[in-house]
Amino acid sequence: MIAGFLTRRLAGLAATLVAASFLVFGALYLAPGSPETFLLAGRAANPEALAAIRAQYHLDDPFLIQYVKWLGQMVTGDLGQSVQYRSPVLGLIEARLPGTLLLIAMSALLVVLFGVGLGWISAVRGGATDSAVLVGTTVALGTPSFVAAIVLLWLFSVKLGWFPTIGGGQGLADMIYHLTLPSVALSLYWIGVLTRVTRTSMLDELGREHVEVARSRGIPERTVIRRHVLRNALGPISTMSGLTISGLVISTVLVESAFGLGGLGEFLARSVSVKDFPVVQAISLLIVALFVVVNLVVDLLYPLIDPRVGYGARGAR
Amino acid sequence: MSAATHVLEIDGLTLRLPRTARPVLDGVDLTVGASEIVALVGESGSGKSMTLRTALGLLPRQAAVGGSVRVAGEDVLTMTPARLRDLRAGTASMIFQDPRAAINPLRRLGDFLTESARINGGAGGERAVVRARHLLAAVGLTDRVLSQYPHELSGGMLQRIMIASALMNDPGLLLCDEPTTALDVTTQAEIVALLADLRNTFGTGMLFVTHDLGLAAAISDRVFVMYAGRIVEHGPAGSLFGAPRHPYTAALLDSTPRLEAPSERLAAIPGQPPDLRAPLSGCPFAARCAYAIERCRAERPEPENGVACHRAGELVLATVREGDRPRA
Numbered sequence: 001m002i003a004g005f006l007t008r009r010l011a012g013l014a015a016t017l018v019a020a021s022f023l024v025f026g027a028l029y030l031a032p033g034s035p036e037t038f039l040l041a042g043r044a045a046n047p048e049a050l051a052a053i054r055a056q057y058h059l060d061d062p063f064l065i066q067y068v069k070w071l072g073q074m075v076t077g078d079l080g081q082s083v084q085y086r087s088p089v090l091g092l093i094e095a096r097l098p099g100t101l102l103l104i105a106m107s108a109l110l111v112v113l114f115g116v117g118l119g120w121i122s123a124v125r126g127g128a129t130d131s132a133v134l135v136g137t138t139v140a141l142g143t144p145s146f147v148a149a150i151v152l153l154w155l156f157s158v159k160l161g162w163f164p165t166i167g168g169g170q171g172l173a174d175m176i177y178h179l180t181l182p183s184v185a186l187s188l189y190w191i192g193v194l195t196r197v198t199r200t201s202m203l204d205e206l207g208r209e210h211v212e213v214a215r216s217r218g219i220p221e222r223t224v225i226r227r228h229v230l231r232n233a234l235g236p237i238s239t240m241s242g243l244t245i246s247g248l249v250i251s252t253v254l255v256e257s258a259f260g261l262g263g264l265g266e267f268l269a270r271s272v273s274v275k276d277f278p279v280v281q282a283i284s285l286l287i288v289a290l291f292v293v294v295n296l297v298v299d300l301l302y303p304l305i306d307p308r309v310g311y312g313a314r315g316a317r
Numbered sequence: 318m319s320a321a322t323h324v325l326e327i328d329g330l331t332l333r334l335p336r337t338a339r340p341v342l343d344g345v346d347l348t349v350g351a352s353e354i355v356a357l358v359g360e361s362g363s364g365k366s367m368t369l370r371t372a373l374g375l376l377p378r379q380a381a382v383g384g385s386v387r388v389a390g391e392d393v394l395t396m397t398p399a400r401l402r403d404l405r406a407g408t409a410s411m412i413f414q415d416p417r418a419a420i421n422p423l424r425r426l427g428d429f430l431t432e433s434a435r436i437n438g439g440a441g442g443e444r445a446v447v448r449a450r451h452l453l454a455a456v457g458l459t460d461r462v463l464s465q466y467p468h469e470l471s472g473g474m475l476q477r478i479m480i481a482s483a484l485m486n487d488p489g490l491l492l493c494d495e496p497t498t499a500l501d502v503t504t505q506a507e508i509v510a511l512l513a514d515l516r517n518t519f520g521t522g523m524l525f526v527t528h529d530l531g532l533a534a535a536i537s538d539r540v541f542v543m544y545a546g547r548i549v550e551h552g553p554a555g556s557l558f559g560a561p562r563h564p565y566t567a568a569l570l571d572s573t574p575r576l577e578a579p580s581e582r583l584a585a586i587p588g589q590p591p592d593l594r595a596p597l598s599g600c601p602f603a604a605r606c607a608y609a610i611e612r613c614r615a616e617r618p619e620p621e622n623g624v625a626c627h628r629a630g631e632l633v634l635a636t637v638r639e640g641d642r643p644r645a
């Protein structure tokens with residue numbers, strides 16, 4: 001059953017990627033002006049550069065052939081030339097990827113730790129703890145990540161001088177140090193979201209009869225919470241965690257720019273503004289691929305979390 | 318019967334909840350002897366489940382309780398949390414109405430069966446599994462269910478597992494809260510037969526809550542009738558159903574279908590049980606009682622010889638004919 005499920009899901013994954021890549025490629029033709037002038041982004045068109053671009057994008061071929069050839073190049077790692085840097089896109093991305101991945105990983109870790117932790121104590125303790133957490137999450141949910149970035153920078157870097165104001169750092173330890181404030185800025189909103197989801201989901205489960213039954217059998221309260229409440233609340237928590245990863249990826253664009261981290265998100269933002277189309281295409285595809293993979297992982301996890309959901313029917317949840 | 322042989326001894330149990338005008342439980346006296354089956358009957362909302370739950374110290378958060386509830390001689394209401402856990406894990410256990418709601422749907426049934434023994438018993442998982450296999454055989458199931466999930470089994474099978482899990486620690490007292498209500502008729506009969514059988518095998522005392530008088534008559538040695546949080550009548554099953562002395566017991570019997578005469582018209586008890594939000598003076602049944610007199614509304618009848626009715630001495634409640642007693 002799981003093999004069939006995987007095949008179906010992988011086929012779906014491929015279809016999504018093809019559709020997304022088609023849009024990403026077709027965007028070239030939706031832009032005003034001819035593809036060449038767009039790809040040149042208003043730079044002086046010397047004949048050599050023009051010829052190179054026509055060759056790279058197979059602009060002399062029919063549209064569909066252009067797309068297929070372009071896709072073939074993308075798949076084999078030839079992501080084209082950056083217009084602004086005049087060097088291969090692949091290399092530019094590779095240089096920026098580790099910092100961005102580390103930032104996303106650190107933020108995701110913060111979100112899961114604090115989101116689940118705060119939601120947990122909020123649901124279990126109730127009362128004043130619950131109210132305080134609710135106020136905290138309301139603030140977190142109302143604060144855009146770039147505002148959080150500015151406030152954190154002002155307080156911890158400018159006023160207190162605990163953290164650097166700019167740059168991504170060299171080497172793992174230094175990178176983690178440099179990425180601490182950015183990951184906090186990035187995760188704040190999503191901590192609010194996951195806290196709320198965890199709290200609601202655990203409160204739902206706390207009210208279940210089998211929880212009371214576990215207590216009636218002399219299971220200590222902490223064990224009841226862990227084995228029967230949190231465990232059963234994992235479905236919505238894992239679904240939201242998947243969405244969180246996607247949300248974090250999007251937010252890197254703003255946060256990396258605010259902290260001058262020189263990562264992929266910042267690269268994407270700058271490339272959009274200078275119309276460096278090959279870079280925008282490549283990063284967009286990368287993001288779509290990441291979304292699809294995260295989605296697949298969550299789908300694969302679900303039957304492990306809830307044995308009533310098989311790998312067969314997707315709509316069965 | 319002396320106090321020492323009682324596995325459960327409830328004395329003047331009173332329980333109040335916030336925002337109510339009268340106690341949910343009002344001076345409940347009830348005993349269950351070792352390997353005795355006692356039925357607690359009454360309409361829904363009368364406080365049967367609440368009575369059962371206090372025996373395990375499972376009280377609503379803001380409940381104010383008075384009186385005493387002794388299980389195997391120890392008062393549950395004054396126990397430390399640690400002692401209470403020991404009681405729940407060893408001395409007394411409970412079977413619930415709806416096994417599908419009472420068992421965690423995400424864990425294997427083997428886990429459900431052995432969880433308490435593993436965590437509290439100190440015996441280790443191996444011995445718990447051995448005991449679980451033994452009890453599964455006793456309730457008529459195979460070891461296969463140990464690795465199955467609740468959604469893979471029928472309600473009747475799940476209730477058997479519930480029963481097996483309640484017997485894991487060889488309790489002296491088994492509390493059954495309408496254990497057959499959620500099941501179909503055939504399965505009901507099987508579960509009742511199983512419980513009666515287990516009493517003989519394991520010598521467990523049982524307090525059996527039901528609103529099914531036929532079932533109570535079939536399974537129990539003694540019966541307590543509850544109305545609006547009070548015990549209005551109690552006695553041996555035979556004499557209580559054969560010659561009820563409280564008008565409420567008689568009315569309950571009249572509203573119970575009988576196997577011998579299933580088409581007979583049933584006399585539903587007119588009116589509603591008293592609301593928790595309204596204060597109650599006099600006899601709680603007065604508003605619905607055909608025999609009520611002035612005194613009933615003014616003065617609360619105290620239990621005397623097992624019946625709490627001002628007119629118990631004079632009334633002849635011949636509503637149920639000889640040989641026409643309810644049977645399961």
Ligand SMILES: Nc1ncnc2c1ncn2[C@@H]1O[C@H](COP(=O)(O)OP(=O)(O)O)[C@@H](O)[C@H]1O
Binds near residue numbers: 360
């Ligand atoms: N947790 C609770 N909070 C408030 N009222 C409750 C609670 N549990 C039960 N009650 C009320 O207490 C009364 C007795 O309930 P219960 O013991 O469940 O009755 P029975 O089992 O006889 O049907 C009912 O009126 C019910 O509404």
Ligand code: SF4
Binds near residue numbers: 565625626628
């Ligand atoms: S005391 Fe009065 S009202 Fe209550 S049951 Fe007896 S006769 Fe009826």
Ligand SMILES: [Mg+2]
Binds near residue numbers: 367
């Ligand atoms: Mg009940």
